[in-house]
Amino acid sequence: MSAQPDHTPVPAAPYAPAPGAPAELLARLRADRRAQRWVPAFEREWAAALEESRRTFSLTTLYEVVHVWQARLVSAPAVDAFTASGRDETGFVDVDMAELRGRRRP
Numbered sequence: 262m263s264a265q266p267d268h269t270p271v272p273a274a275p276y277a278p279a280p281g282a283p284a285e286l287l288a289r290l291r292a293d294r295r296a297q298r299w300v301p302a303f304e305r306e307w308a309a310a311l312e313e314s315r316r317t318f319s320l321t322t323l324y325e326v327v328h329v330w331q332a333r334l335v336s337a338p339a340v341d342a343f344t345a346s347g348r349d350e351t352g353f354v355d356v357d358m359a360e361l362r363g364r365r366r367p
Contacts, residue, residue: 277320278327283307286330293334303330 279285290299303326310322 276328277324278331282327282331283323286327286334289334290330293337295337299333306330 287300287303290296290303293299306326306329307323310326313322314320
């Protein structure tokens, strides 16, 4: 006898979003100021995930697309604030070289 299991454990599926989550997500994307770029990108990813789902009989890829886009929407304000601050991840201020060229040293 072996102490090894005779079957492969099934990987845990990601948290399943509500059945209406993709439609709600698309409505939120359409209402966002980035809709012109984000809606087509979401629709491309959704179509690819749907095709993968049909091929594999698994909803995992569809769930992942919903989760990723929900995270993008939630994090967008923080990304906007970070970008607007002019700071990088080290805390240094991003300096515009054209602005520096216009200044004279004391």
